[in-house]
Amino acid sequence: MADERGARARTRxxxxxxxxxxxADTPNCALSEIADDAGVGRxxxxRYFPERADLIDAVRVESVERMRAATARARLGEGSALEALERLASSYLDEGDLLTYLFFHAEFxxxxxxxxxxxxxxxxxxxITRGQASGELDASFRPDWISNVLFSLLYSALSSVREGTLTRGEASRLIGATLRGGVAARPTASPR
Amino acid sequence: MADERGARARTRxxxxxxxxxxxADTPNCALSEIADDAGVGRxxxxRYFPERADLIDAVRVESVERMRAATARARLGEGSALEALERLASSYLDEGDLLTYLFFHAEFxxxxxxxxxxxxxxxxxxxITRGQASGELDASFRPDWISNVLFSLLYSALSSVREGTLTRGEASRLIGATLRGGVAARPTASPR
DNA sequence: CACTAGTGGAGCACGAGTGTTCCACTAAGG
DNA sequence: CCTTAGTGGAACACTCGTGCTCCACTAGTG
Structure with a gap:
């Protein structure tokens, strides 16, 4: 949406x-429910999204944009790889419902x-490979496994935040700590 | 099902x-699709499950039983806590499609x-608390976070196994290694 | 052969959701 | 005032999936 002003933009x-x-809650919900939630008539x-598929496509386009923006915000090229991964997790957590939808609904x-x-x-x-080359990350893992671990921790944290058992800040910290040391006890002092 | 023999038992x-x-793939699939897959008429x-809800309930009952059995197979009281967690992960991975369904579909x-x-x-x-008390697991994490990490790694591993990018055995090992040390490089020799 | 058990297909009614059309209403601007 | 923009509700046709009924078929047994 180039211009976000005006009644139509606000409605959309x-x-x-x-x-x-x-x-995010109910992937096969009725369009009338979405209309109700949005405070508009069906x-x-x-008028804005003639068919269901049009709405889903628009959500997809927006998802891609937001995930791109979130990734850019994380500035993965800066600082240590672990720090970069933590920034990315934090950035993605900010996407909330959108991330929930992406994680919980493979059909979408x-x-x-x-x-x-x-x-x-x-x-x-x-x-990740930068971190492995520098000796920061475990080089015995395939990079895509490390990526998957990050996403799975995000999934876990996101669930807990949605249930209200973790705050957004706690979630961020826990992801970082788990990435660094798994769940085994540290040989040195506790990180928290 | 007390008696699993006979035509009716096989059909069920x-x-x-x-x-x-x-x-697991399509939670809102039509009953006719399930019938086709089963090689039976709708x-x-x-006749076996008069309404959709009856079938879903039966899947639930079976899920509970299988998850109970899988947990029992893992013998969580034996050996070290980390080993127990790994056995549990392995045991759950054996449930394949069922676990996929449970993880991917919160409605069910x-x-x-x-x-x-x-x-x-x-x-x-x-x-987990046993492992924390013995100094094996990180006591600064809440037990439910550790439990959640285990499940989220399972989720991730399961996805990869389903995509064919990991074998069942690799998945098991990776979960274990990640639980032990996260993704950071080890101060000592590589675990693999 | 007759009977029973198990099954499949066709057809129907129903409900929910979707897409569409039409009309009426409100607000703002000239 | 009239016109335009934006909108909501009602009603309708259609589709798909579900639940249900009925009838026919096959296989096995006595």
Whole structure:
């Protein structure tokens, strides 16, 4: 959306936001539910997104953009690899409902979807291999496993934040600590 | 199912297995798809499970039983806590499609579902706290975070196994290694 | 052969959700 | 005031999946 001002822009925004929220919980919810959540009539929703697929596509486009922006915010090329991974996790956690939708619903975030984030994925893998080359990260793991661990910790943290058993800040710290040392006791002083 | 013999038992089994497989991929698939997969007519499916809810309930009952059995197989009380966690991960990975369904579809594995596995959950938490008390596991983490990490690594490994990028054995080893040391490089020799 | 058990397919009614059309309403601007 | 922009609700047709009924078929047994 080049120009975000005006009634139409606000309405479209409201629909998209409501869609992400509702779809994160209930991927096959009715369009009327999304319309209700957005505070618009179903007719209006259809005016902006004539078919369900149009709405889903728009959510996809927005998802790609937001994930790209979140990755950029993490500045993976700066500082140590572990720090970069932590910044990335923190950046992604900020995406909240959107990330929930991506993680919890493989039908939406299918292969074609993740292919659009190939550049971001490569940047992450580059960061990981940089960390392995520098001796910071365990070189016996394939980079994609490390990437998967990061995402799985994000998944875990996100679930707990959604349940209210972790705060956003705790989640961030726990991911970092777990990346650094797994769950085994440290040979040295506690990191927390 | 007290008696697993006979045509009816085999048909019921076929339907349940097909349901788990298909539902893992497509939780809102049509009953006719499950019937096709099972190699039975839809009428037959309805004879065994008159309504969709009946089939879902049966899958739930089976899930609980299988998760209980898998937990029991892991013998969490034996050996070191880390070894116990690894055995549990391995045991759960053996459940394949069922575990996929549980992890990927929160609508099915809801709170009520997990409550039925409360005893198993407690056993796991007991094992974790045992490991923390003995100095094996990091005592600065809450036990439920450690439990969540285990499940999220399982989730990640399961995805990779399903995609064919990891073998079942590799998945098991990677989970173990990651639990022990996260993704940071070891101060000592590589564990692999 | 007749009977029983188990099954499959066809067809129907129903409900929920989707896409579409139409009309009425409100607010803002000239 | 009139016009335009934006919107909501009602109603309808359609599709898909579900639950249900009925009938026919096959296989096995006595």
């Amino acid at each position: 925004r409201a629909i998209l936001d409501a869609a992400i929220r509702r779809l 007719t209006t929703l259809h 975030a299918d292969e074609a979807f993740w292919e659009q984030l190939e550049h971001e994925d490569e940047t992450l893998i580059t960061t | 089994r076929a339907i349940l297995d097909a349901a788990i497989r298909r539902l 009428t037959t499916l309805h 594995a809801d709170e009520a579902f997990w409550e039925q596995l409360e005893h198993e959950d407690e056993t796991l938490i007991t094992t």
